[in-house]
Amino acid sequence: MKFDIVTIFPSMIEAGLADGVVSRGMDRGLIDLAIHDLRRWTTDRHRSVDDQPYGGGPGMVMKAEPLMRAVDEIRATRGTPDAVVLLSPQGRTFRQAEAERFASLGHVVLLCGRYEGMDERVRDLVATEEISIGDYVLSGGELAALVVVDAVSRLVPGVVGDEQSVAEDSFSRGLLDYPHYTRPAEIAGHRVPDVLLSGHHSDVRRWRRKAALVRTLDRRPDLIAEATLDEEDQSLLDEIRRERSGEV
Ligand code: JD8
DSSP states (O other), rough: OOEEEEEEOOOHHHHHHHHSSHHHHHHHOOOEEEEEEEGGOOOOOOOEEEEOOOOOOOEEEEOOHHHHHHHHHHHHHHOSSEEEEEEEEEEEOOOHHHHHHOOOOOEEEEEEOTTOOOOOOHHHTOOOOEEEEEEEEEOOSSHHHHHHHHHHHTTSTTTTHHHHHHHOOOHTTTTOOOOOOOOEEEEEEEEEEHHSSSSSSHHHHHHHEEEEEEEHHOOOOOHHSSOOHHHHHHHHHHHHHHHTTTOO
């Protein structure tokens, strides 16, 4: 998987990638990630990446031309990317399905803005898509790019040690995760549920599946509608609803 990140704050990206699964994937040659300082493609004495907005108003706008030159050079030196992604609050929301789609592509360029955002011509001429990581206001695209790189990289085979755990991850099943416990068996009167100590693997599996359904129903009912539920899940859901109606 190849990533190119264009930013005026390369050290922010470096810091975010210094540890963890992405840096290990880079060390192991599974991820080829290059960070590009946008100022390299400025031409004026002050290396300007921003300018005042036409029409007036507060703040500054990122100039289009340095970004256009940056992507041209990335194309020439690193190959034609499958996607050029503009991170912005106006983008469609980045979800697990998007992460899976990016992971299926070979080469993704991520463009990070600052200030009030990018000159609209970046959307017209450079970006192939526009993504937001969620409905809150960040100061720039760098943290969003790190989020995207992390979510996509862990789907690249070999990046996360345990393929099984990636496949079983809560969002790949469309449900929230079940509760996890490790030693000791009791803390301040809070005991680990007996079933998890029982050694009955099918009981453990059923308990976890039910707990995941309970959590999802309580915290993210919107996900239930989208989840792929098998017959066992359906009967567990019925069981939960019966328990809650006071029938049991
Ligand atoms: C890129 C500049 C800041 C945004 C004026 C504050 C993504 N989910 C997300 N939230 N925010 C961003 C994001 C914010 C950015 C830029 C991404 C470039 N800003 C601007 C508009 C209002 N300032 C984001 N992905």
